[in-house]
Amino acid sequence: MIITILVIALIFTASKWIKWKVATLTMVYYIEKKQYKQPLDEEIKECTGFVVQNMIKDFSRKH
Numbered sequence: 001m002i003i004t005i006l007v008i009a010l011i012f013t014a015s016k017w018i019k020w021k022v023a024t025l026t027m028v029y030y031i032e033k034k035q036y037k038q039p040l041d042e043e044i045k046e047c048t049g050f051v052v053q054n055m056i057k058d059f060s061r062k063h
Helices: 002-033 041-062
Strands: none
Touching: none
8 A cells, every 4th residue: 555655656756857857958948049148157046046035935825
């Protein structure tokens, strides 16, 4: 019984990871195809901070 639950959880997690990976690589391909300049480290840090802050806000509103 436990093995079945773990296998189902593994399949679910793997499918979500594959979906995330495809979406991320799609965005990378789009950026390269459109010949946009690569972001600077400072820009990446700023954007990461923005996303994390908004994820925390969204999470705290739902609970």
